[in-house]
Amino acid sequence: MARPPAPLITLGAITDAALDLVDETGDFSLPRLAKRIGVSQSSIYNHVAGREEILELMRRRVLELSPRPPVDGLPWETALRTLVRSYRDGFTRHPRLAPLLVLQTVMDTEVIAMYEELAQTLERAGFSGRDVLSAISTVDAFAIGAALDLAAPEVVWAPPSPGYPALVRALGHAPSGAQRAREAFEFGLDVLVAGLRGRLHAGG
Amino acid sequence: MARPPAPLITLGAITDAALDLVDETGDFSLPRLAKRIGVSQSSIYNHVAGREEILELMRRRVLELSPRPPVDGLPWETALRTLVRSYRDGFTRHPRLAPLLVLQTVMDTEVIAMYEELAQTLERAGFSGRDVLSAISTVDAFAIGAALDLAAPEVVWAPPSPGYPALVRALGHAPSGAQRAREAFEFGLDVLVAGLRGRLHAGG
DNA sequence: ACCTGAACACCGTTCAAGT
C-alpha cells in the first residue's frame, strides 16, 4: 500500500493508542503503537517528529481532560485550590502517565497560562517580590508530587514487617488505593493553603 | 582475559561510574557504563541483577550522602524540617538522578526507616488516625517535588514572551539556578510546617 | 568466581521507493 485516499493516521489516533498503552503497561513504544493503530512503524513519522512529541500530545490531552476553569473572580484560597485540583484531576484518569512526563520539562502555552494564573492568584493573596516565584515553586512541587502519588502502587503502602510501630499504626488506618490518594490530596491542599496564609500573616 | 586474581569490578565502581554518567548526560546505559569502567558489558551482570539494581545502588548512595540525623529528641517542627532537608540534600549533588528514580517505587530499609521517623514525628506533633498517613503523603509529595525541582533546567524559569504580566513580574525578581531552587525550598518548608501546625489547631 | 564475545529481542529514527 502507498498513499491512501484518506490518511490512515491522525494525531488523535496516535494519542489514543499511546495513552491506552501507558494505562495498560506504564509505558509505550513506537513499534507497539504502530501495531495498535494497524500501521507501519515508520509511517508515524509522517505525523509526528518523534517519541517526545507523542509525550507532548499526551500531556495536552490530559490537560484538556480537566480544563482550567476561570478563577480571577474567586478569593485567592478558592482560586488556588481550583487550579491545583484541575491540574491533578487529569492525571486521575491516566495516573501512569505522570512519571513519564517528569523526565522532560516542556513549556507549552497551556502550561505557561496556568503558571500565569497561579502568579496572579498569589499576587492577589498578597505575595510580592521573590516570594511569588518561591510560592509558585512550592505549589508546583506539591502538584507534581500529588500527581506522582496517583501512580504509586498499593504495595508501597502495605505495612512492612514489624519494627516500625508508628508506620504500622498509620497504615492500619489506611483506606486503599484511590481513596487513600484522594484523602491525602485533600489534606495536602488544606496544609498548602493554610501554610501560605500563615506565611502572609507572619510577614514574609 | 578470564577470571582475574582480584575482581575488576566492584559495586562501588559501578555506582561511581553510573552516577558520573547521570551527572553528565542525565541518563546512563549498560554499554556506556561498561566502557567507563573498562570492562565488557556482560561482566557487569556478575555483580548486579540488571539496570534496576544499579538505580537502587545510586538511590542508596544518594541517601548515604546526607545521612538522616537522629530527630527523636527534637520538637516536631525542627524534626520535620531536618528530615525533609536531609532527604533533599543528597539530590543537590546529583539533581539529574531524581527524575530517573520516580519511575520505580522501591522500598529499601533506609527509605522505610525514614517513613517511620516521619510517622513518629507526626504523631508527636499531635496527628492521629488517617491523618498521619495523609500527612506522610503530603510531606512526601513536597519532598519529591523539591528534589525534581533541582533538576529543572534554567530555561523553564526564563521569562516567556509578553502577555503573561504576573509571571514576568515574578521571574523578574528571580535569582538564577541553584539559588532560586534553594530559596523556593526554604519557603516551601516554612509553608509546609505552618500548614501542618494550622491543621492541628483547626482540629482535624 | 569472574571475565569475554556472540547472540537475541527490543528500541527510536532515517530513507529510498512506491503511489
Next chain:
DNA sequence: ACCTGAACACCGTTCAAGT
C-alpha cells in the same frame, strides 16, 4: 502527501566458553 520495508545505531539481558 502519506505509506512501506529495509537499514542503522543503540539498548538490556542471556549464555556458552574460558580460566
